[in-house]
Amino acid sequence: MAEIRCMPSGPMGEREREILTAVVETFIATGEPVGSRTLARSNREGLSPATIRNVMSDLSEAGLLEQPHTSAGRIPTAEAYRYYVEQLTGTAHISSQDQNIIQDSLQGVSDVQEFMERTSHVLSLISRNVGVAIAVGGSKNALEHVYFQRLGDQKVLAVLVTKSGVVRDRVLRLDLSQQNLDAAARFINENFRGWTMESMRTELERRLEQERSEYDNLMRSVEQLYRQGALAADETTQAVYVEGAANLVTGEKDRQRLQELLKTLEEKQRIVDLLGAYLDVKQEAVRVVIGLDQALPSMRNLVLIGAPARVGGEMMGSLAVIGPTRMDYQHTMTAVSYIARLFDQILNESE
Amino acid sequence: MAEIRCMPSGPMGEREREILTAVVETFIATGEPVGSRTLARSNREGLSPATIRNVMSDLSEAGLLEQPHTSAGRIPTAEAYRYYVEQLTGTAHISSQDQNIIQDSLQGVSDVQEFMERTSHVLSLISRNVGVAIAVGGSKNALEHVYFQRLGDQKVLAVLVTKSGVVRDRVLRLDLSQQNLDAAARFINENFRGWTMESMRTELERRLEQERSEYDNLMRSVEQLYRQGALAADETTQAVYVEGAANLVTGEKDRQRLQELLKTLEEKQRIVDLLGAYLDVKQEAVRVVIGLDQALPSMRNLVLIGAPARVGGEMMGSLAVIGPTRMDYQHTMTAVSYIARLFDQILNESE
DNA sequence: GTTAGCATTCCAGGTATGAGAGTGCTAATC
């Protein structure tokens, strides 16, 4: 019963492939279970419904199609979508309309956060689904510059800039004179410019440990700043942009589920984890993950189409579209991939 | 027909008031239209259903109650909610449970943006509705400090801090040497510290206009920075936090409407306008606006419970809860008012 | 002024019923 995946004419004959594709595409278009008659009509070689029924029956056995109930048409399973996406030729070019929208929206952006914010918006617009973009603070980012400014009795503004244009500001509760702050900033800028955040922190830890006995005023200031998180530009302080959640209303019928789904999308950490789980620096092009239930139960029927955002070879963040399995894959994939490339271009150009 | 608001025993007799309140409260509790029998049971003076029917009939005429259909109970109109809220004693004290949640969440916050972000979250949590908080950039904010840092060939980081702790950073496309930038920053800090953003800008405009002929290097730098928006910390660059939109799923049955609603909540400018329209510095305490359809058609059945966020007498932003008419007014009002007061306290303390 | 009683209205929910769509199987056909 289970091992009928191997059909008479090889693992998946030409006809099977064609019919499966047709089912997926019509289901995406209409949202209704598709029956043999419908397919027979749109089939170019004039196959009869009966023949198609036989093939569909095979595909059901193979776990690629399923029926909501006995006498309904068939809908694709997650497995079918995976197969469908896999055999999509990656050659499709982006429509000039989409290209315009994207160009207009990302024109003149110069820092990562802004890029991400606009990207989430434009992705949701183009895909008519949820657009997501995150900037990973990036412990592997290179430090460009830090700056401290005393604000009041107890407050210090810390600004941190990385080579790749991530700016992070935070107000700390500290009482240091502006002189001390300037000295500390100078010390850090002179010693650690160009270091990755990660290596800077370990080195700093080491020095603080080692020279504990012979602390001078400077190192004391640096330590205080460091302990208060002035130099943290990484995981804890990410920028997460999610837009177009409203588009999910159409897709999910169960209100309970819908609510949970929207709640999940509001929890930024979840989103970060999700993208983190599926996207990494090394991957080529766009990745499509069908069925997110493994990562998040409330996202059972959803699909992630995402790509890493890189500058040079460096991972700066991720961008993705989240939507129902029933979506326009080709369209969305080209858009995501286009923006990912654009990211590299735009942020490289003026570095 | 229209002018029956004046009842035999004055504009609104004691009994009418009591019954109206009872209707509103039971409707808020159950969500079902409330009938005369239900009220008769819970009424302390043992009024019979028939009597209550008579009163309810009067209230219907007065436009305070309405029936979904002939043989159903009655539900309050917007007008009834307004009346109900008006006669709520503002004396209720915040529950210690809420107080804890709020305190925990806002502990140790030191800048406005962070406060607003957490506030929107905690408000949505407590009210089980949509929590909103915005920081108006505030052209009336006093300048504390500016700082410019050259990042690369074409990029300049501009950081602007106001007295009240709003930090705004942006990356500009400019090509100025660090020397020029430092000079410009020094010039602005020395001349304009403590000025409101607004007055600073007009004065700057004036000077640039006047001294156009005798421009030196310094003023040229300042002008470039200014034109690129380095000193804009106002309306165009607000921080808007909206959380708990998922909570609306339960309230709105019409999916079309729900979707529009969620879309609206994603458009930050709409939110800014909305709060701007109803909340201002001068108002005492919490304002409750019932029926937002005037401002936003998609928010027909929604209620805004909001207050300005002030430091000293200065308006720094707004915070509010948005939810269906059927919500716990008392509870939400105390929470909003509590946080508004807390805002002043926390941000005043270390100035 | 208040209340009991009653006819009336309307909805919500349950049960038939029939049309429609699709399937699987068998037997005939190419």
Next chain:
DNA sequence: GATTAGCACTCTCATACCTGGAATGCTAAC
């Protein structure tokens, strides 16, 4: 042997219909 026509069967969905329940408004009695 693959393909197809035909047919009995299954299941859903929409419609119509019925019934019980919950309120109401009105009238007459208290």
